[in-house]
Amino acid sequence: MESFWRDHRGVYQMIIEPVSGVSGELKVPSSKSYTHRVLFLGLLCDGITTFEDPLICDDTRYTLEAVRSLGAEAHWTGVESDGNVKGGEVYTGESGTTARIALAIASLAEGRCRIDGAEGLRRRPMEPLLNSLSQLGVETRSRSSKLPVEIKGPPSGRAVEISGQVSSQFITAMMYVGSKIGLDIRVTDGLVSEPYVDMTIEVLRRSGVNIEKDQDTYHVDGTIEPTHFSIPGDYSSAAFFLAAGALFGKVKLINLHEDSVQADSKIIEILEKFGARVSRKDDTVRVVNNGIQGIECNCDNFPDLFPILTVLGVHAEGETLLTGKQLRYKESDRISNMVQNLEKMGADIEELEDGVIVRESELKGAELDPRGDHRIAMALTIAALGADGDSKIKQSECVSKSYPNFYQHLKEVTDHER
Numbered sequence: 001m002e003s004f005w006r007d008h009r010g011v012y013q014m015i016i017e018p019v020s021g022v023s024g025e026l027k028v029p030s031s032k033s034y035t036h037r038v039l040f041l042g043l044l045c046d047g048i049t050t051f052e053d054p055l056i057c058d059d060t061r062y063t064l065e066a067v068r069s070l071g072a073e074a075h076w077t078g079v080e081s082d083g084n085v086k087g088g089e090v091y092t093g094e095s096g097t098t099a100r101i102a103l104a105i106a107s108l109a110e111g112r113c114r115i116d117g118a119e120g121l122r123r124r125p126m127e128p129l130l131n132s133l134s135q136l137g138v139e140t141r142s143r144s145s146k147l148p149v150e151i152k153g154p155p156s157g158r159a160v161e162i163s164g165q166v167s168s169q170f171i172t173a174m175m176y177v178g179s180k181i182g183l184d185i186r187v188t189d190g191l192v193s194e195p196y197v198d199m200t201i202e203v204l205r206r207s208g209v210n211i212e213k214d215q216d217t218y219h220v221d222g223t224i225e226p227t228h229f230s231i232p233g234d235y236s237s238a239a240f241f242l243a244a245g246a247l248f249g250k251v252k253l254i255n256l257h258e259d260s261v262q263a264d265s266k267i268i269e270i271l272e273k274f275g276a277r278v279s280r281k282d283d284t285v286r287v288v289n290n291g292i293q294g295i296e297c298n299c300d301n302f303p304d305l306f307p308i309l310t311v312l313g314v315h316a317e318g319e320t321l322l323t324g325k326q327l328r329y330k331e332s333d334r335i336s337n338m339v340q341n342l343e344k345m346g347a348d349i350e351e352l353e354d355g356v357i358v359r360e361s362e363l364k365g366a367e368l369d370p371r372g373d374h375r376i377a378m379a380l381t382i383a384a385l386g387a388d389g390d391s392k393i394k395q396s397e398c399v400s401k402s403y404p405n406f407y408q409h410l411k412e413v414t415d416h417e418r
Contacts, residue, residue, distance in 0.1 A: 013367075013392045013393060013394050013395075013396060014381070014392070014393040014396035014407065015390055015391070015392055016365075016381055016384035016385065016390065016391045016392075016393060017390050018365070018384070018385060018386065018387055018388065018389070018390070019248060019385045019386075019414045021248055021249040021414075022244045022245055022247075022248040022249035022250070022251060022385070022413050022414055023249045023250055023251070023413060024251060024252070024412055024413030025251070025252040025253070025254070025413075026241060026251065026252075026253055026254070026409050026412065026413060027233075027253075027254050027255050028233035028234055028235075028237060028238045028241075028253050028254065028255040028256055029055055029233070029234055029237050029403060029405065030053045030054060030055040030231040030232065030233060030234060030255075031055060031231055031232050031233065031234040031235075031236075031262065032055045032057060032059060032060060032097075032234055032236065032237075032402050033097070033196065033199055033234075033236070033262065034199065034203065034229070034231045034232060035051075035054045035055045035060045035063070035231055036059070036060060036063050036095075036097045036098065036101065037101075037172075037199065037200055037203040038051050038054070038203060038229045038231065039054075039060070039063045039064055039067050039074060039079060040063065040066075040067060040101050040102075040105060040176060041079075041176075041179075041203060041204065041207055041224070042067065042072060042074065042078065042079025042080075042081060042226070043067045043070055043071070043072045043074075043079060043081050043085065043105065044081070044083060044085075044105070044108075044176065044179060044180055044224055045079075045081060045083055045207060045224055045225060045226040046081065046082055046083035046225075046226070047080070047081070047083075047225070047226035048078055048079070048080045048226055049078055049079045049080075049081075049207075049226040049227065049228075049229075050077060050078040050226075050228045050229070051077070051078060051228065051229040051230070051231060052077070052228075052229070052230050052231065053230060053231045054076055054231050055231065055234065055402075056076060056404075057400060057401060057402050057403065057404050058093060058094070058095070058400050058401045058402075058404075059093070059094070059095035059097065059098060059401055059402060060095075061093075062091070062092050062093040062095045062098045063095065063097070063098045063101075063102075064076070065090075065091070066090045066091075066092060066098055066102045067079060069086075069088045069089060069090045070085050070086055070088065070090065070102065070105060070106065070109065070113075071084060071085055071086030071088075071109075083180075083224075084110060085105055085106065085108040085109040085110065086109060086110055086111065087106075087109045087110060087111025087112050087113050088109075088111075088113060088114075089113075089114050089116075090102050090106065090113065090114070090115045090116070091116055091117065092115065092116070092117040092118075092121060092147075093117060093118050093121070094117065094118045094120050094121050094331060094372070094401060095117070095121070095401075096121060096124055096167070096169060096330075096331075097169055097172075098117075099115060099117050099121055099124075099126075099147060100126070100129055100167070100169040100170060100172070100173045101169070101172060101173045101176055102115055103115045103126065103129060103130075103133075103149060103151065103173065104129060104133065104173035104174055104176055104177050105173075105176055105177065106151045106153075107133055107136070107138040107151055107153035107154065107155055107177060108153055108154060108155070108177065108180055108181070109151075109153060111152075112150060112151070112152045113150070113151050113152075114148060114149070114150050114151075115147060115148065115149050115151065116147050116148035116149075117147045117148075120331060120332075120372060121147060122146055122147045122148070123146065124146070124147075124329060125145070125146070125166050125167070125329060126142070126145055126146050126147065126149065127145035127146075127166075128162050128163045128166055128167075128170045129162070129170040129173055129174075130142065130145050130149065131162070132160040132161070132162040132170065132174055132185075133151070133155070135157060135159075135160045135161065136155035136156060136157040136158075136160060136177075137155060137156035137157055138151060138152070138153045138154075138155055139151065139152040139153075140152075155177060155181055158181065158182055158183055158184065159183065159184040159185075159186070160174060160183065160184070160185055160186065161186045161187075161188055162174060162185060162186070162187060162188065163187075163188050163189050164187040164188065164189055164190055164191030164192060165189045165190060165191075165192060165325060165326075166192075166326060166329065167192070167193070167326060167329070168191060168192060168193035168194060168196040168197050169196070171185060171187060171191065171197050171200075171218070172196060172197060172200040175197075175200050175201070175204060175211065175218065175220050176200075176204075178209075178211075178218075178220030178221075178222065179204055179207075179209045179220060179221075179222065179223075179224045180222055180224065181222050182220065182221050182222035183220045183222075184217055184218070184219050184220075185217065185218045185220065186216055186217045187216050187217070187218070188216070192300045192301065192303075192325050192326055193263055193300070193301050193302070193303065193326070194263075194301055195261055195262065195263035195265075195266075195301055195302070196263055198261045199261050199262060199263075201218075202261055203229070204220075204224070206227055206229065207224050207225050207226065207227050208223050208224060208225040208227075209221060209223060209224050210223065232255070232257045232260060232262075233254075233255030233256045233257065233283070234262070234264075234402075235256060235260065235262045235263075235264035235265045235267060236262070236264040236304050236305075236375075236402070237402065237403045237406075238253050238256055238264075238267070238285070239264055239267040239304075239305055239308050240308055240378045240379065240381075240382055240406070241253060241409070241410075241413065242267055242268075242271060242278075242285065242287050243267075243271070243308045243309075243311065243312055243382055244382050244385065244410075244413070245276075245286075245287035245288065245289065246271050246274065246276035246287050246288075246289055246290075246292060246312065247289060247292075247311075247312065247315050247382070247385075247386060248289060248385060248386060249288075249289055250286065250287065250288040250289065251286070251287055251413060252284060252285070252286045253284070253285050253286075253287075254283055254284045255283055256280075256283055256284070256285050257283055258280060258282070258283065263301055263302040263304070264302050264304055264305055266301070266302050266305065267302075267305055268280070268285065270295070270297060270305070270309065271287060271312075273295050273297075274292040274293060274295055274312055274316060275290060275291060275292045275293045275316075276288070276289070276290055276292055277289075277290040291317070292312065292315060292316045292317070293316055293317050293318060294313060294316040294317060294318035294319045294320040294321075294359075294360070295313075295316070295320055295321075296320070296321040296322075297309060297320075297321070297322050297323075298322075298323050298324065299322060299323065299324035299327065299355070300323075300324050300325050300326075303324050303326050303327055303330060303334070304330075304375055306322060306324055306327055306334055306338070306355075307334060307338055307373075307375045307376050307378070307379035307380075308375075308378070308379045308382060309322055310322060310338045310342065310349075310356060310358055310379065311342075311379050311380075311382050311383045313356075313358035313359075314342060314347050314349070314358055314360065314361050314363060314383065315360065315386065316360060317360055318359070318360065319357060319358070319359050320357070320358045320359075321355065321356075321357050322355045322356050322358070323352070323354045323355030324354065324355060325354060327354070327355065330373070330375075331372065331373040331374065331375070331376075331401075332370070332371045332372065332373040332376060334373065334375075334376060335351060335352070335354075335355060335356060336351060337370065337371055337373060337376050338356065338376065338379070339351040339356060341366075341368045341369065341370070341376070341380055342358070342363075342380075342383065344366040344367070344368060345363040345364055345365070345366045345368070345383065345384075345387055345391070346361060346362060346363055346364045346366075347361040347363060348360075348361045349361075362388065363383060363384075363386060363387040363388065364387055364388045364389055365384065365387045365388065365389030365390045365391040366387075366391055366392075367391070367392045367394065368380045368384070368391055368392065368393050368394065369394045369395070370393065370394070370395065370396075370398065371395075372395055372398045373398065374398045374399050374400075374401040374402050374403070375402070377393055377395070377396055377398050377399050378399055378403065378406055380393055381393055381396075381406075381407075381410065385414065
């Protein structure tokens with residue numbers, strides 16, 4: 001199905017061959033978002049927080065190391081902590097969730113902390129979070145309100161205002177602070193990706209934190225206790241294979257809880273809107289190709305679905321309009337990234353300020369550059385399955401950020417006799 005080759009600069013590329021169909025069954029990997037949240041929760045609890053089925057990938061490894069750097073004993077089965085945060089150096093790679101939650105938690109430290117990340121993460125916005133910490137009397141030092149950040153607490157206030165328009169991770173981060181000191185968090189300008197905040201609330205409530213919402217304000221108390229978690233399957237990772245089934249055959253995915261609050265569980269409803277045949281029973285979802293039609297979809301609450309929805313749009317009859325406020329501020333500018341790569345493949349796609357218009361197109365194989373964005377790389381791989389000719393995905397190893405077994409799983413469900 002695919003093979004690695006390395007060019008003269010040492011950059012790995014994945015060669016993707018067209019397929020005659022997609023068929024098979026996969027167990028969905030565990031949720032990256034839940035794994036992050038449970039690890040950080042363990043740091044703040046006095047005692048041992050245990051968990052099963054964590055997702056082990058690049059991003060969660062950085063969170064595990066961050067939790068250790070901030071004072072806890074952390075392993076892939078649990079975290080032991082006295083509930084106190086230690087000062088120190090924290091490196092977060094390209095993981096925005098790690099950086100933002102660690103940055104807020106560092107304000108609780110017994111000493112000065114420095115939070116840094118890789119080049120791509122240094123470009124991502126942190127200003128709303130730094131502003132909210134400043135409202136609590138926390139000292140922060142940075143250049144242009146981006147990483148690296150030096151931080152010195154402790155917080156002295158109990159109420160903050162924070163913009164919800166850039167990233168829900170800022171609100172999540174402040175909820176972790178609130179779980180220790182008690183905090184009222186007023187969200188201004190509305191809230192993008194609200195389901196991710198709902199996930200945070202679910203995890204914190206499981207540990208005894210009381211969180212109530214009154215209009216635009218979250219009231220978070222300061223009680224947190226260790227508990228045990230079973231990490232659920234990840235709809236974000238599942239979306240690529242669900243889309244592959246809708247486009248090229250049929251798939252059966254297990255480990256997808258029906259009542260999940262995950263933002264990307266919306267993929268089920270969106271596939272049905274496209275016209276794919278979707279059925280589910282308990283934690284199993286089946287998707288069968290049925291021909292799809294263009295749709296309009298706002299991705300504000302699930303920006304990680306945007307790349308694969310764009311690929312679905314290429315194959316949908318008619319026109320598909322996809323929009324989202326924060327699509328240019330993820331691991332890459334996902335709007336321009338998808339447009340430029342799909343144009344190389346011959347797609348009829350139009351770039352908008354806040355999204356794309358994509359029309360049904362015949363794709364051809366091409367050399368594609370996801371610019372290190374894992375979700376772009378996986379989406380372009382699915383697109384390449386239906387192209388005329390082979391495609392090369394540059395820096396394809398970036399999928400290890402969230403889904404290390406992606407290409408192995410893809411091989412298990414693809415048929416290459418074409």
